[in-house]
Amino acid sequence: MxxxxxxxxxxxxxxxxxxxxxxxxxxxxxxxxxxxxxxxxxxxxxxxxxxxxxxxxxxxxxxxxxxxxxxxxxxxxxxxxxxxxxxxxxxxxxxxxxxxxxxxxxxxxxxxxxxxxxxxxxxxxxxxxxxxxxxxxxxxxxxxxxxxYEKGYLTPLIKFGIISNDDLNKSEYITTQEALNTIQKFYTMPSESYFNRWYSSDKFESLNNIDYSSKKLLIHLHSRNLLTLDDIAELKLEDNLTNLQALTYAIRMTGSTYDCSSQIKEIRLSEPSDIYSTAYERNFIDTEDTANAQSPISRVDFYELLNKILFFNYSRGGGAGIYTTSLYKTLQKQIS
Missing domain, CATH: 3.30.457.10 (Copper amine oxidase-like, N-terminal domain)
Structure with a gap:
């Protein structure tokens, strides 16, 4: 034995x-x-x-x-x-x-x-x-x-290193900085030379007074069409993330990329009613009521939202063909 x-x-x-x-x-x-x-x-x-x-x-x-x-x-x-x-x-x-x-x-x-x-x-x-x-x-x-893993319904996020069990024991609400750092983990970080090409751009003058790592974070998410230049100019990273912000990012993370006009439309959605309507159609939320739009989203609710978008199927492709995928499938390939 x-x-x-x-x-x-x-x-x-x-x-x-x-x-x-x-x-x-x-x-x-x-x-x-x-x-x-x-x-x-x-x-x-x-x-x-x-x-x-x-x-x-x-x-x-x-x-x-x-x-x-x-x-x-x-x-x-x-x-x-x-x-x-x-x-x-x-x-x-x-x-x-x-x-x-x-x-x-x-x-x-x-x-x-x-x-x-x-x-x-x-x-x-x-x-x-x-x-x-x-x-x-x-x-x-x-x-x-x-x-x-103890956190059953959030296990996929833990499995891919998006969050950890320790994250679930932090404060009730999540700051915008924490949320964007978490979202960034869904994507492969570009090379340093990639960022160097952007640092001198006049487009990012609003980032001159923030630290280096935060600047990289925002440039990266802008390149992923998750943040617009207007978003970046108005962001207050230390503030708690609102429900409206969380749903806006969720929609952009799951937007179809084969139709450029559709993608641009979703990126530019600005009215809370439009964002909530789109989020409702994708089963990210249970109601289109925008009453909580400017209220801070709880940490657990934000992680639950990420878990939903992880499995959401969306279309990608172009001239070579269109196919359906999800963030889960993309991350699964990276660790296989």
């Missing part, structure tokens, strides 16, 4: 890169949701990827596991996420339900599932990613803990 535990720890080290490669002593334990995991099946490492016995780990997580012997498929389901692995197939079928609609997210596996001695093995890293599992190493107690 001790050898099996050490083998598992070595496997997790390769997958999560957080567990030391060498472990001293024989008192190391592995816990799944605070329950020590005991399994008779060995852990396999192939192509620097860890394969684990599917039932051993997932039954500890209380997931539903179904085996189709004829099709050589194993299906794992929990809440609104379903994974389907096929023995010998390097494509994992993944789908999640959001607002009643299935979102398919197939993923290419570096190591295909295997059937060894009547035991089905699957890649651990892909399971942890799909189900937002967290693997941590407790060096003081020599323990490995596998668990789920």
């Amino acid at each position: 001790k050898k099996k535990i050490i083998s598992l720890l070595s496997a997790l080290a390769l997958t999560a890169q957080i567990v030391p490669c060498a472990l001293a002593g024989n008192d190391v334990k592995v816990y799944v949701n605070d329950t020590e995991m005991i399994t008779d099946a060995p852990i396999i490492i192939e192509n620097d990827r860890t394969l684990v016995p599917v039932r051993a780990i997932l039954e500890y997580l209380d997931y539903n596991v179904d085996w189709d012997g004829d099709a050589q498929k194993v299906t794992i389901a929990k809440d609104e996420t379903t994974l389907t692995f096929t023995i010998g197939n390097s494509v994992m079928e993944c789908s999640t339900i959001y607002q009643g609609n299935p979102i398919p997210l197939p993923k290419i596996l570096e190591t295909a599932p295997k059937l060894i001695n009547d035991t089905t093995y699957i890649p651990l890293s892909d399971v942890t990613t799909a189900f937002e599992l967290n693997i941590t190493w407790d060096a003081d107690n020599k323990e490995v803990h596998i668990d789920k």
